[in-house]
Amino acid sequence: MFMGRYNHTIDPKGRLSIPSKCREVLGDEFVISKGMDGCLFVYAIDDWKVFEAKLASLPLANAGTRQFARFFLSGAQYVTVGKQGRVLMPQDLREFAALEKDVVLAGTGGRIEIWSLENWDKNTEQVDINEIAQGIADLGLTI
Secondary structure (H helix, E strand, O other): OEOOEEEEEEOOOOEEEOOHHHHHHHOOEEEEEEOHHHOEEEEEHHHHHHHHHHHHHOOOOOHHHHHHHHHHHHOEEEEEOOOOOEEEOOHHHHHHOOOOOEEEEEEOEOOEEEEEHHHHHHHHHOOOHHHHHHHHHHOOOOO
């Protein structure tokens, strides 16, 4: 399980240092995909394969299913960690998530999210956690 928040920078060559605690779970190769809310999702390969299998099990006749699969699968790439613990962030994914220099890596359980610092701040300052907690409680999760 991934948790915690890490502030990092992308260097001028597009490389991002992955925290060692995250690398312990991710391994030397993992998947980065377009994510929701303007961030990127990072999955360990085994978790990505489970996600792919779930996508493959959805009905192809459903237009929403096709769009959902198209979004995630066409926006995903395998990346490899270099000797210094960095990955080269694919240019198209950097552009999608508006990643330029300052970024936030946020552990969210089964995946990591990569945000531009600016978008992270905008997203988190608008959150009304009490309202969200009520909606989550309606789904059966209580704290």
